[in-house]
Amino acid sequence: MSRISVRGFAVASATAVTAVGSVVGVASGSTAQPNNDAEATAADTTLLADIPAGEQAQVQTASLTQQADAQAIAADASAKKDAEAAARKAAAETAVAKKAQAEKEAQEAKEAKQRKEAEQAASRSASRDSSSFPVQSSYSVAQIQAMARQMVAGGQFQCFSNIVNHESSWNYHAVNASSGAYGLFQALPAGKYSSAGADWRTNPATQIKWGLNYMNSRYGSPCDAWSFWQANSWY
Known part of the structure; x- marks a missing residue:
């Protein structure tokens, strides 16, 4: 049972209570108006209380599973982002190192050539x-x-x-x-x-x-x- 269906169950229960209260009021001759806040109040109460005891564990398990899935997705996205950033950094450092090495070798070759030509x-x-x-x-x-x-x-x-x-x-x-x-x-x-x-x-x-x-x-x-x-x- 999903969270939406659980909330619907609670709302339905609150509506029934309100309807019964109205009937009782009419029968007793009371002039009190129906309490329009009853449905909202009932909807805001703990939902598991309105669910049969045998189904409460299922609802809790489903909720925890959804939370765990959401956290796992967020963690995967964060890890992927960090890995991509690390890869870009490593590639940039490698490129800089290769460029520096190439420039060093070119300079050494130039100096060696100059020495040889001078000799x-x-x-x-x-x-x-x-x-x-x-x-x-x-x-x-x-x-x-x-x-x-x-x-x-x-x-x-x-x-x-x-x-x-x-x-x-x-x-x-x-x-x-x-x-x-x-x-x-x-x-x-x-x-x-x-x-x-x-x-x-x-x-x-x-x-x-x-x-x-x-x-x-x-x-x-x-x-x-x-x-x-x-x-x-x-x-």
């Missing part, structure tokens, strides 16, 4: 000074290394030196008996050195100039050339 420019600039070294009939390993230090950028020299050590041990007259590769960098054919100067056979500075230009043009820098050499045992 390459320094190397190219230094290599043009190879002709400033006085020509000698022979050169020691220490003298050749001193030339290289003046021609190769400081941050690239160790990589440059590693390659020369592996290729010729700083012997500018080194020749590979099987292939004919020649000089500090074991150029093959040996005539490649001529692009740096006609005296390539006897002047280690000319060979250094050629080797530095080769590493810069083919790999980007001596250190990049050394990385390739480590992976392949040649460059």
Whole structure:
């Protein structure tokens, strides 16, 4: 039984009481007018009192169920709203973090490129000074290394030196008996050195100039050339 039907039952009961009171008044000759507030008063009284005892538990259970359902619906709506708000916040934070990371990586890449370009420019600039070294009939390993230090950028020299050590041990007259590769960098054919100067056979500075230009043009820098050499045992 719904709450509406219960209230209707109470109203009907109040109406019946009022009608009986009117009849009694007429029979007794009373001039009192019927009480028009009786129905409203009866309607405002506790409803369960007018319901048979066997049905009261059902009415109470139905009312509690309706309240629980309403509360559950409200709770679900609130939880859904909170979850949506949390998801939007998390998405916004993730987007901000990704943007910041992308900007950081872009800046680091830009700085690395600038450093590399500066090193390459320094190397190219230094290599043009190879002709400033006085020509000698022979050169020691220490003298050749001193030339290289003046021609190769400081941050690239160790990589440059590693390659020369592996290729010729700083012997500018080194020749590979099987292939004919020649000089500090074991150029093959040996005539490649001529692009740096006609005296390539006897002047280690000319060979250094050629080797530095080769590493810069083919790999980007001596250190990049050394990385390739480590992976392949040649460059």
